[in-house]
Amino acid sequence: MIARVSLEIALRKEFDYSIPEELAGQVDVGSRVQVPFGPRKILGVVTAIAEESGHANLKPILKVIGAQTLVTPKVLKLARWIGEYYCCAPETALKSVLPEAVRKEDAGWRERLFVRPVSVSGEFPKLPKRQQEIWNLVEERREILLSELVELAGTTAATVRKLQDRGLIDITSEISERDPYANETILATQPLVVNPAQAAALEKIKAAMEARNVEGRMKNAETNSCEKRAGAISSFCIQPSTFLLHGVTGSGKTEIYLQAIAHALEQGKSAIVLVPEISLTPQTVERFKARFSSGKLQTLVAVLHSHLSAGERHDEWHKIRQGRARIVIGARSAIFAPVEPLGLIVVDEEHEHTYKQEEAPRYHARDVAIMRGQMENAVVVLGSATPSLESFYNCKKGKYTLLDLPERVDDQKMPHVRVVDMRQAMFKEKGPPLFSPQLKEAITQRLERGEQTILFLNRRGYSTSLLCPKCGYVANCPNCSVALTYHRIEQKLSCHICGHNEKVPLVCPEPKCKNPAIRFAGTGTQKVEEVLAKLFPKARIKRMDADTMKRKDDYRHVLGDFRAGKIDILVGTQMIAKGLHFPNVTLVGIIYADSALHQPDFRAGERTFQLLTQVAGRAGRGDVEGEVFVQAFTPFHPAIQFARRHDFVGFYEQELEFREQLKYPPFSRVALLTLKGRNEEKVKFSADHLKRSLEKSLKSLKDLVIAGPAPAPLLRAENFYRYQIMLRTRAMSALSRELAQLIQSLTLPEAVSLAVDIDPVSLS
Numbered sequence: 001m002i003a004r005v006s007l008e009i010a011l012r013k014e015f016d017y018s019i020p021e022e023l024a025g026q027v028d029v030g031s032r033v034q035v036p037f038g039p040r041k042i043l044g045v046v047t048a049i050a051e052e053s054g055h056a057n058l059k060p061i062l063k064v065i066g067a068q069t070l071v072t073p074k075v076l077k078l079a080r081w082i083g084e085y086y087c088c089a090p091e092t093a094l095k096s097v098l099p100e101a102v103r104k105e106d107a108g109w110r111e112r113l114f115v116r117p118v119s120v121s122g123e124f125p126k127l128p129k130r131q132q133e134i135w136n137l138v139e140e141r142r143e144i145l146l147s148e149l150v151e152l153a154g155t156t157a158a159t160v161r162k163l164q165d166r167g168l169i170d171i172t173s174e175i176s177e178r179d180p181y182a183n184e185t186i187l188a189t190q191p192l193v194v195n196p197a198q199a200a201a202l203e204k205i206k207a208a209m210e211a212r213n214v215e216g217r218m219k220n221a222e223t224n225s226c227e228k229r230a231g232a233i234s235s236f237c238i239q240p241s242t243f244l245l246h247g248v249t250g251s252g253k254t255e256i257y258l259q260a261i262a263h264a265l266e267q268g269k270s271a272i273v274l275v276p277e278i279s280l281t282p283q284t285v286e287r288f289k290a291r292f293s294s295g296k297l298q299t300l301v302a303v304l305h306s307h308l309s310a311g312e313r314h315d316e317w318h319k320i321r322q323g324r325a326r327i328v329i330g331a332r333s334a335i336f337a338p339v340e341p342l343g344l345i346v347v348d349e350e351h352e353h354t355y356k357q358e359e360a361p362r363y364h365a366r367d368v369a370i371m372r373g374q375m376e377n378a379v380v381v382l383g384s385a386t387p388s389l390e391s392f393y394n395c396k397k398g399k400y401t402l403l404d405l406p407e408r409v410d411d412q413k414m415p416h417v418r419v420v421d422m423r424q425a426m427f428k429e430k431g432p433p434l435f436s437p438q439l440k441e442a443i444t445q446r447l448e449r450g451e452q453t454i455l456f457l458n459r460r461g462y463s464t465s466l467l468c469p470k471c472g473y474v475a476n477c478p479n480c481s482v483a484l485t486y487h488r489i490e491q492k493l494s495c496h497i498c499g500h501n502e503k504v505p506l507v508c509p510e511p512k513c514k515n516p517a518i519r520f521a522g523t524g525t526q527k528v529e530e531v532l533a534k535l536f537p538k539a540r541i542k543r544m545d546a547d548t549m550k551r552k553d554d555y556r557h558v559l560g561d562f563r564a565g566k567i568d569i570l571v572g573t574q575m576i577a578k579g580l581h582f583p584n585v586t587l588v589g590i591i592y593a594d595s596a597l598h599q600p601d602f603r604a605g606e607r608t609f610q611l612l613t614q615v616a617g618r619a620g621r622g623d624v625e626g627e628v629f630v631q632a633f634t635p636f637h638p639a640i641q642f643a644r645r646h647d648f649v650g651f652y653e654q655e656l657e658f659r660e661q662l663k664y665p666p667f668s669r670v671a672l673l674t675l676k677g678r679n680e681e682k683v684k685f686s687a688d689h690l691k692r693s694l695e696k697s698l699k700s701l702k703d704l705v706i707a708g709p710a711p712a713p714l715l716r717a718e719n720f721y722r723y724q725i726m727l728r729t730r731a732m733s734a735l736s737r738e739l740a741q742l743i744q745s746l747t748l749p750e751a752v753s754l755a756v757d758i759d760p761v762s763l764s
């Protein structure tokens, strides 16, 4: 027998190897293997087993990694789809379905030495004092780690081993699972009695799960009855399998997820829950663990995310592979978790852009979830307070089923949103003030009443640029085409793209100018904090952004203090926009609501609407009604006005019209080709060349629109120039196929590289 192996080097090709006798029973589709490749040894995955090969003199597989096949056939199929659809080498796609910690050759379980007493028959020997003490400890504990024992008894391993020599204790090496949540105590919870809106949603989800279950059984059954099968398949087509659960935060979405998961477990199936990295807090995980920690549906909940150590990730993954953990909760890549059989996939905050991977394979976990759901006959539930336009459109077209939770569970009202026209405020004072009089007044009131305020500005640093009013000089990054941000506390200018730092000049650096009156313009969170402190000297103010939250625990500490009422005003970037729930926050101020509107991206409006809605949702989570002040220079922009009225459908309908006129997604699909290199001329030349090749080879795609090449909105980043070509079509699978072929035959200058991004979420 021979094995076809996809190697971990992007060659877009698979290679045949012979299976040596001693490995015969161990090699299967999905096995990870080590093979010789030229003078090297390389890791790869077996993608097929065959009787014979077209090649002679095959080299043998050297070694099989892990006791079980690591890539299940279903995940393998999914990886192949990713390679094709996202137009990347199959090896690249295959590599991303296994976590690094599992792929590594030497990855493994942690073995530790355990000490246990041996029951002694006959008379217990007289021991030296030291050994007797150790024995007492072992006997008392019944089981103890050798390392712990050594420390506890203040002794050495050698001394402990003397007891082993006397036959009084056993020292054995055993696998000790790493549990990232070992220190948390979890109280079991019971399903809540759902309200009517929740019940209606849940019923539809469960019905779909039932239908899929029947369908799955029919498919598996060896039945000759065509009629029966046709009947099942038609009911399967009628039954929706993807749901969009639209409900504001606090409307009870998570409770629906939990009960739907319970239903999957009852059917003997497993579930995957995707959550954006930032929402994957211990509290979130605990809600899932607590529900399934006891009772007849008890199962392990495995957690996959980037804050785990490599060892923890290894162990969590294998708990899933071995079928012990039937619920997986994780960030983007958890969509590849090897659960089987899969009954349900939940994608919470489905509109989040972090579900898109920004390097190859540039997959979107939500879309992969839908594909996986289809392949494995599972139901998919997408949840959000502010769904993506794409998902909303799919509901309108009948591809997904919309489920609405129109109200918060506890009958809290939506906050009152006031839009402040900053153009007016500007006339009265000299420049645009940071705080409108209305917002200032509102903050004063909250401080008097002992209530809390959140202020949001999506810009860190002090000032967003340094400029000379005399000669027009702007301090730009030497590596990127952006202005440097002034950080006052650290006294430096810094680039938020590449991290470049420099000293703050005292006079204009232009040799002919040297003007000492250089100015800082634009506002960041540091300045908001400083101005606040001057306006409200008694207030306890804390800032939360990437500059103050350097360590893992910082975030938790500040939120803890805020919850405990030790902070009056929390100033922050989008870090504070997500899912935080503080009953005493009655005021939210959005300092500059238009900042995201003016970006050169057709999603700017959608993003602003989502951000405003999310941030505003932080206010009024307790008994007192919340109030939100949105400061804006374009107060009548639809994104701002619809957000003010909490009118989700209104915004989406008009945004859809705009997208349809311009043939932007969801009315087409986009492929963004970015050429990158240090020499701008070469990059530009290659882009022109690529455009001509595209025009020639893509003639058959009738609705294709090719735009560009044009400099990317961020022309230069980290010293690389970037040019883009944007392709739009409704037939993305066909385009991906054509593109893959074209890329194979395309020759680019050595110093220029091409990145293909299918369904990009950001055009920068």
Ligand code: ADP
Pocket (backbone or CB within 6 Å): 192, 193, 194, 195, 198, 247, 248, 249, 250, 251, 252, 253, 254, 255, 256, 409, 410
């Ligand atoms: P979301 O996920 O939409 O933010 P959650 O499911 O977290 O909403 O619900 C918000 C709060 O309401 C939680 O504290 C939850 O325990 C509670 N809750 C949800 N559903 C119910 C219900 N049917 N009855 C009582 N409390 C509920």
Ligand code: ZN
Pocket (backbone or CB within 6 Å): 477, 478, 479, 480, 495, 496, 497, 498, 499, 500, 718
């Ligand atoms: Zn830079």
